[in-house]
Amino acid sequence: MGRPPKFSRARLQEAALALVDEHGLEGLSMRALASALGTGPMTLYNHVANREDLEVLVVEAVLAQAQWSRGCSDDWREDARELALTVWRALRAHPRVVPLVLTRRSRSPIVADFGEAMLAALARSGRSGHALLVAFRAITALIMGFAQGELAGPLATSAGEPADEVIERFRSLPRDRYPGLVDIAEAARESDPEREFREGLELLLDGLSRAR
Amino acid sequence: MGRPPKFSRARLQEAALALVDEHGLEGLSMRALASALGTGPMTLYNHVANREDLEVLVVEAVLAQAQWSRGCSDDWREDARELALTVWRALRAHPRVVPLVLTRRSRSPIVADFGEAMLAALARSGRSGHALLVAFRAITALIMGFAQGELAGPLATSAGEPADEVIERFRSLPRDRYPGLVDIAEAARESDPEREFREGLELLLDGLSRAR
DNA sequence: ACCTGAACACCGTTCAAGT
């Protein structure tokens, strides 16, 4: 006997994302999500295969927020930059989901479409085949790596500890042993994440412009 | 009454890493580790604060395998390259630990020492302060991002699915809609991870050489 | 100082039954 679903997959996705945004990764459980949706845990299994499947759904909810103009400009660097920035911003909007984005694999068309758009831009730098593959791997690595670095890297600013404290911790290292770390910790005080990402991205784009 | 520890912290670290290497992340539990060490779960709490602490220990076991020569050459690019490669290789030697490396933060001297060595190399490109910070963030992002990409990126080759299958999956996409993805999937067939990383790294080093 | 068993409050998921 056909029964209408109690809630849509989209509703479930939205509720799961809200749970992680608000309570972090450990706030996401089948049971917690179920009660947020007003049902029992087992109901979720009508919409989702298992917990990992649910996590992929959360990842895709975040990635879906990356939007870009479909056409392309006459400057491939500008296109690649726009694409990279929109993904990076989507990740930054949901910092507590980043660990999931880094570790779960999605086969959603969102990922393929983004990849294809980025490849279209990079191809216009004059690359194809192996060189295009390397360029693609490098730029996606840079995006994910910057997101990771803010979350868990040496100068990570999130994850509970306030930014100023992390910087202070590095600033107070022995200056003779760690002059470089002290230096960048000072610089980090009057910097911001988007600027750092943009300038880091520009370094790679410079490399992509030069080599052939 | 002073009792000698039943096992050292190093022994615990080693056993935990072995557990993850062999059975993956889900094979690591307080209970499984305890029985691998021949005791009850609660004994572990004499050596480790909690599960997260244990995970950081595993991360540090992997990072500790990154070794580099202390002196520096007359070529900063060569030094940065060596440092990046040694970390990347350490990560690759323990693919199932990578998700932990991406998401857990360590305050071990290993991390600080690596950072300082890398900064020393990058500083010799003529950078300091904010520009040095950006260069550092970019190169660490590239390293971690490449490790992430192999694990969970669009063309990821690990995570159960064999490399050939992933590539085949992309190769069989509609060529008119995803020409770029099909192209790099073909290229990926006769490529290897270290080559891709080396060449991706070179792109960033090119960018670091040019800009000032 | 270090070890440890029992117990508690959670998990994800199987199963079998409902509509």
Added chain:
DNA sequence: ACCTGAACACCGTTCAAGT
């Protein structure tokens, strides 16, 4: 087709007691 309660086999961790 979709829902759901009971039950199972796990977790990490607190507590209280041992040496």
